[in-house]
Amino acid sequence: MVRLFGLGAGLVFVIALLWGAVQPREAVVPDPVKAIHLHPEQVKFSHDGAMGVFGTFDRAQLQRGYQVYKEVCSACHGLERVAFRNLQDIGFSAEEVRALARAKEVPSIDPRTGEPSTRPALPADRIPGPFINEVQARAANNNALPPDLSLIVKARHDGQNYVYSLLTGYDRPVPAGHDVPPGLNFNPYFHSVNIAMARPLQDDQITYADGTKATTDQMARDVTTFLRWAAEPELEKRRQIGVASVIFLTILSFLAFLTYRKVWANIPH
């Protein structure tokens, strides 16, 4: 009974599927953007050592990256999942963090009048974004929304290479036949190849405190490294625990194997 019913159901499913498979397909309209769009350039970052899974951040590079964020990107992008106190992890002293925080104003309530006001930020505050809400952000950016950068490296496919490629992917020759709408910029790494963000990094736009030459490439590397840290502040600890666990479990597996062999010695199976 089950088999008969199954056979019937099976035949119906198979015929329905094969009937679908033999239907003619609509001609595919080639997507011109697909032909121009580029996958991220594969970049070697100093913190991705052997096999891309080991390695620690260069503290000086992280601080340079923060400088790029603060002096360039923060005009449009927030970093609202990172608190000032977290900056101690990238090598700023408690005093420096307090000073960095104090320089920013955050929303508050006037303790005398109860009116909305602002106060200097504390290390415990999250780094405030440049706009009070999405409407204001869009109004200032030609109706495009600059995303918060706290998670950007995890929120894009191949995120680290992508952010670097995006920042260095400007001012390439526009392919013949491709129109860049007014207000947008050609960048072959962006999904639609026309991005609302104008080229944010120019050579020597900022002056690094440690004397590193601020080329576009250098700044892009530094800020991408910083954003990697912002997205995965646990990265170094994670790798460290990872190495320890893998070593521990390898030894344990080996011992477990020996135990297994010992228990099963002379047991035919």
Next chain:
Amino acid sequence: MSFSWANQYQPQNPFMQWVDSRLPLPRLVYNAVGAGYPVPRNINYMYNFGVLAGVALMVQIITGIVLAMHFSAHIDTAFDSVEHIMRDVNSGWMLRYMHMNGASFFFIVVYFHIFRGLYYGSYKAPREVVWMLGVVIFLLMMATAFMGYVLPWGQMSFWGAQVITSLFSAIPLVGEAIRTWLVGGFAPDNATLTRFFSLHYVLPFVILGVVILKIWALHIPGSTNPTGVDVQGPQDTLPFHPYFTAKDFFTLCLYLLIFAAIVFFAPNFLGHPDNYIPANNLSTPALIVPEWYFWPFYAILRAFTVDFLFVPAKLWGVIAMFASILLLFFLPWLDSSRVKSTAYRPMYRIWFWVLVVDVIILAWVGGAPAAEPYVRISQLASAYYFAHFLILLPLLSMIEKPLPMPNSIAESVLAKVQKKGGNTAGLTAPVAPGAVAAPAE
């Protein structure tokens, strides 16, 4: 329960005797996973995935309970609370990455476990109920995993929920009403998130309950074995402890090793980057895909592209997707071959491996965009999936001529060992209560 020659629990320690006569819990453990449970001596490493699945379930429950202490089930705060776990909770990132990847690993071991069951005929009499309880667990796992993926309220969470719940609207007449009732509104919203959280918390315990039933049912006939021949006497078995506890511990260490490598070095490898973007009902992702472990079924869902027999294509897809899992319930009766082990089924052996490849192909096209050539491949692969279980398997059982099988497990082991010139102690019935059958405590 189990075989007459199983070791009996005889506590030596007066305290254990005292406990045993009042609450025989130690006895239960001894009989379930101790020296009191005889296991076919010839089972291979493929039989280790059941224990691993049990461990995977416990990892999910334990990490999940702690995550729930820090998670906030509200659409305005869910995403932030997950980031709070990742950044501010001590070792929160580890818990969350373990839970996230633990789900994937649970499915990996369960898929191995299911295919092992298919290969060695573990669904056949007298283990039909064991198998069917397994299918129930699989369904519960899928529901739990789906709802868990919605909780962080990222882009894929939201749009995945949108796509999957809208499947119900394909049901004629009442579909839209059912969907609204399930989701708690016209689109996934706070009501959806809170009910998914509630169910996501409770279902793992339901799974645990079914696991206990399943082990209970399994322990009546015991495990199958690679020969497919039933256990006939003590010479065929070894006590679970210490033999299989030692073996399981070894594979558990290997499992944890691979798990740790993924959790600590590539925790987002199996995930989708879009889920790190907070949910936005105004911006549809370029490609909405479920988690990888749903891809074979997602492929079947999308494989129906034309209306057929007055039934719309979308409804076909939904029916077929559910049917592709529900048909497993009928497997014990679809396959009427008495031979359990595929090793002695020359024709089925070929089709078994075709099925394995077919499911891998389905997974591949299920994760791909709905464009050619993927759609046509998914149609052919889905057709084979149904043909395999519903047409081929019943036919094969009728026409196939099985290979000669050994008379007993001990005989097959004896032949194997003699070929290698090894020790054959304990293989001839009846066994002396010596090294092999001694209770090992």
